[in-house]
Amino acid sequence: TLDIAGVDKKREYYILKPLYLSSSTVYIPVDTAEGSMRKVLAHEEAESLIRQIPEIPLITIANDKLLEQEYKNCLKACNCQELIRIIKTIYLRKRAREEAGRKETAVDARYFRIAEDQLYGELAVALDMSRENVESYINTSLQSV
Structure with a gap:
């Protein structure tokens, strides 16, 4: 879960660090990940x-x-x-x-x-x-x- 203002505190996310953009972080909701991962x-x-x-x-x-x-x-x-x-x-x-x-x-x-x-x-x-x-x-x- 994410502790970010405006984000559902109960929703789970995958937290990804792109290999070639190490300064970036991508948050993918677990419940919608199948279509985007x-x-x-x-x-x-x-x-x-x-x-x-x-x-x-x-x-x-x-x-x-x-x-x-x-x-x-x-x-x-x-x-x-x-x-x-x-x-x-x-x-x-x-x-x-x-x-x-x-x-x-x-x-x-x-x-x-x-x-x-x-x-x-x-x-x-x-x-x-x-x-x-x-x-x-x-x-x-x-x-x-």
């Missing part, structure tokens, strides 16, 4: 996910307002495939914009960073490596596929 990927699940990256579809919404909502929906799904959809989509959008002489949008930059942080953090734990090595590990793995 899941186990971290196992090593083989992480390897399988990386092999699937080329087949994971892009987000195909042209309207920027609707696209941002889809980014939010993908994040809420708490699913690594959805994080990959965000990363792949924004990466290709950024390249297309650069080729057209335009800068990346602030929305794309923000969601790309969030999706990368979440995905790479989870893969680092699953693969027992540092967060900083995940991107190069993925790139190397995909080159051998």
